[in-house]
Amino acid sequence: xxxxxxxxxxxxxxxxxxxxxxxxxxxxxxxxxxxxxxxxxxxxxxxxxxxxxxxxxxxxxxxxxxxxxxxxxxxxxxxxxxxxxxxxxxxxxxxxxxxxxxxxxxxxxxxxxxxxxxxxxxxxxxxxxxxxxxxxxxxxxxxxxxxxxxxxxxxxxxxxxxxxxxxxxxxxxxxxxxxxxxxxxxxxxxxxxxxxxxxxxxxxxxxxxxxxxxxxxxxxxxxxxxxxxxxxxxxxxxxxxxxxxxxxxxxxxxxxxxxxxxxxxxxxxxxxxxxxxxxxxxxxxxxxxxxxxxxxxxxxxxxxxxxxxxx
Amino acid sequence: xxxxxxxxxxxxxxxxxxxxxxxxxxxxxxxxxxxxxxxxxxxxxxxxxxxxxxxxxxxxxxxxxxxxxxxxxxxxxxxxxxxxxxxxxxxxxxxxxxxxxxxxxxxxxxxxxxxxxxxxxxxxxxxxxxxxxxxxxxxxxxxxxxxxxxxxxxxxxxxxxxxxxxxxxxxxxxxxxxxxxxxxxxxxxxxxxxxxxxxxxxxxxxxxxxxxxxxxxxxxxxxxxxxxxxxxxxxxxxxxxxxxxxxxxxx
Numbered sequence: 001x002x003x004x005x006x007x008x009x010x011x012x013x014x015x016x017x018x019x020x021x022x023x024x025x026x027x028x029x030x031x032x033x034x035x036x037x038x039x040x041x042x043x044x045x046x047x048x049x050x051x052x053x054x055x056x057x058x059x060x061x062x063x064x065x066x067x068x069x070x071x072x073x074x075x076x077x078x079x080x081x082x083x084x085x086x087x088x089x090x091x092x093x094x095x096x097x098x099x100x101x102x103x104x105x106x107x108x109x110x111x112x113x114x115x116x117x118x119x120x121x122x123x124x125x126x127x128x129x130x131x132x133x134x135x136x137x138x139x140x141x142x143x144x145x146x147x148x149x150x151x152x153x154x155x156x157x158x159x160x161x162x163x164x165x166x167x168x169x170x171x172x173x174x175x176x177x178x179x180x181x182x183x184x185x186x187x188x189x190x191x192x193x194x195x196x197x198x199x200x201x202x203x204x205x206x207x208x209x210x211x212x213x214x215x216x217x218x219x220x221x222x223x224x225x226x227x228x229x230x231x232x233x234x235x236x237x238x239x240x241x242x243x244x245x246x247x248x249x250x251x252x253x254x255x256x257x258x259x260x261x262x263x264x265x266x267x268x269x270x271x272x273x274x275x276x277x278x279x280x281x282x283x284x285x286x287x288x289x290x291x292x293x294x295x296x297x298x299x300x301x302x303x304x305x306x307x308x309x310x311x
Numbered sequence: 312x313x314x315x316x317x318x319x320x321x322x323x324x325x326x327x328x329x330x331x332x333x334x335x336x337x338x339x340x341x342x343x344x345x346x347x348x349x350x351x352x353x354x355x356x357x358x359x360x361x362x363x364x365x366x367x368x369x370x371x372x373x374x375x376x377x378x379x380x381x382x383x384x385x386x387x388x389x390x391x392x393x394x395x396x397x398x399x400x401x402x403x404x405x406x407x408x409x410x411x412x413x414x415x416x417x418x419x420x421x422x423x424x425x426x427x428x429x430x431x432x433x434x435x436x437x438x439x440x441x442x443x444x445x446x447x448x449x450x451x452x453x454x455x456x457x458x459x460x461x462x463x464x465x466x467x468x469x470x471x472x473x474x475x476x477x478x479x480x481x482x483x484x485x486x487x488x489x490x491x492x493x494x495x496x497x498x499x500x501x502x503x504x505x506x507x508x509x510x511x512x513x514x515x516x517x518x519x520x521x522x523x524x525x526x527x528x529x530x531x532x533x534x535x536x537x538x539x540x541x542x543x544x545x546x547x548x549x550x551x552x553x554x555x556x557x558x559x560x561x562x
Binding site: 045048049050051052070071073074076078080082084085086087088089097098100101102103106145 | 313314317318321325328329395396397398399400402403404405406407559560
């Protein structure tokens, strides 16, 4: 559905994205992650036909986004960052206007606009001026606009920014459901969102792709960022030294001032040391009040890839 | 064509959604009403051999609001879209750039024509009260409103061009105001310079909006200004289209 080859964009000589290569196939939900200024919006704007790349090529549904821009644009629904809308129009009026511009057949406009209003929960504000709507509703008008012409591909730039937790959950569900019929490329800062919705993830940093894989595989790659946490009363024993002797444990960090000490164990990838820790604790008669495995999250992947000094 | 119509109707409606439309309409109605009142009372006091309609369109005060309305109508056309970022959703739907440019131009033109409708009423009122004809012939009406259309097309296209060059409405308004005023005074140079040769005078006369209005409001429809204004409008709109497309390279 999307094919990107050596895509580069420079602003006044300064590269925003460099040599991006990736593909999104039909029916995939692709997450686009990266810190601010990584080049997410630039990439999406190029794909949506808003600006041309400096070099390289991108196609949408087989059409070059620059050479055959009109055909490419006819296949996609784009929701720009911050959702710019005409504040002097009413929600329904705006959606009717957008549907007509996108070439929805005249007799189907009312039906399609009704459907997307239903889907995005806009019924109660349909006759309000867009200028008076809250951020959350404006966001939903933008999403409804992207959906109104039933595009094959949805490009959503930060669709959940500015929404409250309930709305985020609704939008996440909506995106998941849409993924059954549409191909989706979405960018976000919110990592759990990606873990829950996306079938594949691209992590982009300083204009380059750092990783492109399924969320599970990405987590597998940095399993060491996970580990085990033990909170115990170790008395006079040197807990950290004892724990380090367990095979598979790489490093132990100790916290806590009083009797209760908190040990964070970094372990080798794929090894579960919890049983060994439990046996050690019972042998030494340590009182234990917590023993948990900390799972690596996409946040760890993200931080590790985009901010190597922190880890 | 349907997309063009959709864009056009949105442009026309957007004028009436903003206070600018009502301010311009009111301002224009008041000023042209005062003008009409002044010329009628002037004609009451002395005999003059031209008709009310001719006097109305050729009198000095007519040109003052006339030049002023174009920047007001056109300044927001593109500048506002750039400023608010609505250009992004607009240019990522399958519409062509020229459809966007033409819809904005014709939207402005429709609004401009709406401004002139009340002036027809003045002549009708004059006729029904005095029982005298406001113009010598029907051709005089056709001529005056045709030249208004032609001048309007040209000046509005200048406004389109200045609006597409900036994201600041005030800058767009100032540039188009200067450009239109300069063009207008260009035609007046022949009256200021006394020792101009007749060739220079003729040449300058070709650009003189006042001279064209004088001819057309008599009911004489000259094809030279028609060619001039139509071709200049096309040139300005072509430039607007080019400038609009160049946004992609300036980003």
